[in-house]
Amino acid sequence: MADLALRSLTKAYGQTEVLHGIDLTVADGEFVVLVGPSGCGKSTTLRLIAGLEDVTAGAIEIGGRDVARLEPKQRDIAMVFQNYAIYPHMSVRKNIAFGLRSSNLPKADKARRVDEVAELLGMTPLLDRKPNQLSGGQRQRVAIGRAMVRDPKVFLFDEPLSNLDAQLRTQMRLEIKKLHQRVGTTIVFVTHDQVEAMTLADRIVIMKDGHIRQVGTPSEVYRSPADTFVARFIGAPSMNLIEGHAVSGTVTLASGGTMPLARGKGDVLLGVRPDDLHPVDGPALIEGRVTVQEPLGPDTLIYVETRAGEIIAKADARTPPAVGSTVRLGAAPEDVHLFDRESGLAVA
Amino acid sequence: MTDATLSNVPDRVKPSSEALLSKPTGRGPRDNAQVIRWILLFLGGVLMVMPIAYMISTSLKWPHEVYNVNLIPEEPTLDNYVYVLEDGRFYGWFVNSIIIATLTTISNLFFDSLVGYTLCKFRFPGRTLVFIAILSTLMIPTEMLVIPWYLMSQQFGWLDSYWGIMFPGLMTAFGVFLMKQFFESVPDDFLEAARIDGLNEFQIWWEVAMPLVRPALAALAIFVFLGNWTAFLWPLIVTNSVEMYTLPVGLSGFGDEADVAWELIMTGAAISTIPTLIVFLIFQRFIIRGVVMAGLKG
Known part of the structure; x- marks a missing residue:
């Protein structure tokens, strides 16, 4: 676990700047949700934290260490993707264990970690199945398991619930919240769904056009919106x-x-x-x-x-x-x- | 269908006698179209099967009957098979062809997919130019290339060697194109997830991307193996000694200058189809089993 700080984080594609100096601090163990309309820069921010995009300017500190120029694998983060990205040619067990691929743990310890995570996610009976034998919710759990097994400092979630149907989304939302309460890892979660943001977050970061418009608890952003954009974006x-x-x-x-x-x-x-x-x-x-x-x-x-x-x-x-x-x-x-x-x- | 032939058919698929006797009534334009389709398909099937049927038929004929167009030999014989299999040269050519086709296939699967993956998944200056340059080689006919290939082989001392036969086909523009197109269907999320999981770029390609394009690799393996197994012009030019011949080159030389022994050539050709059938049977199941989307959203 660690805190996360973004300092004047800027991203440009050629001449087009899409993130204009983002400043944000996420406390150790905090659940922060980045929310905003399409194109607001929330996914780009997440990908910059993950190291999947190069930072144009600014710093990303995880546990006090600037990781902005490090490879993704050196940042000690784990990410859950919108499309799950679990490998179809591997069983659930291998998918979860894949997160430990580059770990130096002894084989027995790796197997034990996989079993622990599977137990935590209720996936133990499904460990030998292939992804095409799983439901959408189960696949999402495998993706979360693969991220969890590495015990990363920061979890990143990129709209992980948007492909699920309404009922399953509500169920998975609750499971993610419970999971956070149990493991207490720092989480940065991206969504465009303000209900998801309100229900999950310790703090919500509302973004628009590459700027942060407001940071606050769900109650703060609902009760005291900083501007008309936040006022209209939050609440339905x-x-x-x-x-x-x-x-x-x-x-x-x-x-x-x-x-x-x-x-x-x-x-x-x-x-x-x-x-x-x-x-x-x-x-x-x-x-x-x-x-x-x-x-x-x-x-x-x-x-x-x-x-x-x-x-x-x-x-x-x-x-x-x-x-x-x-x-x-x-x-x-x-x-x-x-x-x-x-x-x-x-x-x- | 006669009673004699019907007696061999299981009861559940036998048409009833009423059905056989009753005339079709009210046949509509859709039925006619169906009949025409069936006839066209049948003719297409006959066209495809006839050369193979004649190959096998000729391989079972005596030399004096080879130029008769009858499909069923008057006096069928297996002597040609015995002769070819007892001829020591045939084994040598067979082994040469196996070695060359196998190594070339492995090389293509490795390099074509590596280049295709790189051109598909990495952004670098000149990427499009490189791709166009590779593709443009598809437009140059082999006949134009054999002279520079030969001069090159001569300069490097590759004439009459496995390497000399194989080097032009170790990587193909078609394979690169095919693999690049297939890698387009592999979502970047898989690769990024692996990147975060700590794999280096080579491991990502080998352990994550390659298993996802198995159907394409299987198709490429079949194409390349068949292409090299049946290659004739370049192996003919680059080889001098009979021992280095590949099967098609060797078979073409059966007989003497005055008379081509077609029955022996067809026998060799019939035997030489066996490895291609095995390759096809091994790889076709991978083509059928497309699994790329299974790990994505359901």
Whole structure:
């Protein structure tokens, strides 16, 4: 186990810079998830840590040692790939043992390690099978086993769950989380799925266009997004953003409503998560006509056409406003986020 | 089908007498197309099988019957086989051909796949140029190359030697192309996983990439073995002594200047198909068993 630090990490392909000086510290034993839309640089960052891509500038420190110019095998890391990358011509046992291929351990110790890992992953009965005799989830376990058997300082996961079906993904997510709690190895996990990020991470790193936009615990990035990108990326459905103007403790929305908020000045964007926006009888933030209902079981999402565009709110599933009816929506002031309209940054 | 022939057929595949007697009714255009397809396939099959049938037929004929086109010999004989197998030269040529075809095949499997892998999986300046240069050699006919090959062999003292016969075919542009195309289907994730697991580039190629392209290696092995087993022009030119002849060169010399002993040539040819059949039977199962995708997402 070891801590990991990225210092001004830069990657360019020819003249095109795709990572612009990433700074990130991952504590020993921490589970960090890099999340962001396609092309944000999260996989590139992971591949740089793994040594599968050359660093253009900056440093990668694992356990205090700069490994940026070392070969992948010298970095003491292990990686689980999106496509599993388990060798089809080898049995499960050989696949797992392959991770120890370059280790100096005696043969008996290697065999014992393989058995331990297989036991931990519940793969013991399948050790002599070939990959084509395994299900998707089992293959993923073999890939994790091959990474685990080396007892690396850092585990890297490159979207390992994205090829699994929804049910299996939830199951494997839980297994990975339990596994981390048991082995306590530092993990850097890449995903584009914000639910995966929220459920797995000790800390989430949200990336866009080769920059880190925010680093924080799942609760921090959800409750206090640093900017409008993070605000809309984290949380499903996305946060509603409504244009407004803040003057002396009150935000007046372009669509008409007002909200007393003792922060912000000038042109702002007022953000409210659908979870926090509900139909109200009293003073409303905004009003409009219900166009669609989405029953979710305990709640119903309602899509409301307003003067500020389409707004999503949550209504009680037992008494949802009918489609076509006019509804007034309100939120508690502490659930309202304020962003500078020009820079998109959160207003403290 | 007559009763006599039907008696040899198992009951479960025998057509019922009603089926044999009943006339087909309402045959549609699809049935006609099917019949035409079958006829064309049958004719194609006959075209493929006839030379082999005549080879075996001629090998069973006496010399005076060789120029009769009848497929079934009037007086079948195995004397030709006895003669050829008792002729000491035949064994020598057979061994020469085995050695040359085997070594050339091994060399091609190793070097063609190594070069194909390098051209496919590594990025380096001039990569495309090298690939085009290799491919362009495919466009030069062997007949044009034999003179420089001969001069080269003469200069290096390779005439009338195994090395002299083998060197032009130790690596082929076709093999490089074939292997490169197959390595394209090997996902980089496999290679990167092996890189992280601590293998060097040669080990990655040998232990990870090569097992994943076994079907291609099997196909290449069959092509190269057959190509070298049946090679005639270059072995004829580069060899001088009868002992260094390969099977096709040696067989062509059966008989004398006045009369070519076709029955002996065909006998030798029939015997010489045995190793090629064995090679095909060994490698064809690898071709059928394509496993590349088995370790990837299901």
